[in-house]
Amino acid sequence: MGRERLNHTVKIVCDALRQCHTVTATARKLNCSRAYIYKVLKANGMTPADVIKGNATKDTRLLHKGIESD
Numbered sequence: 001m002g003r004e005r006l007n008h009t010v011k012i013v014c015d016a017l018r019q020c021h022t023v024t025a026t027a028r029k030l031n032c033s034r035a036y037i038y039k040v041l042k043a044n045g046m047t048p049a050d051v052i053k054g055n056a057t058k059d060t061r062l063l064h065k066g067i068e069s070d
Contacts, residue, residue, distance in 0.1 A: 006032050010044045013037055017051045 008030055017037070020026045027034045041047060050056050 006030075006036060008032065008036075008040065010040055010046075013040045014046075014051050014056060017041075017048060018054075021052055023048050 013026070013030070016029050017023070017026045020029055023034050023037050027037050030037075037048070041051065046056050
């Protein structure tokens with residue numbers, strides 16, 4: 001049957017990454033793999049650095065470059 005499916009939303013991943021500051025610590029906190037963290041972020045057009053530095057918007061859509069989105 002395999003492992004139970006992880007259904008962490010991108011918001012959960014981003015919030016944990018902002019709090020933990022590293023992918024490894026975030027993966028430990030969410031009890032998942034580092035690859036899973038990268039996969040969730042990539043699927044939403046983000047990188048860990050973008051999230052940690054705050055370059056990702058609050059609604060976790062595409063990145064902005066210092067310009068507030070309308």
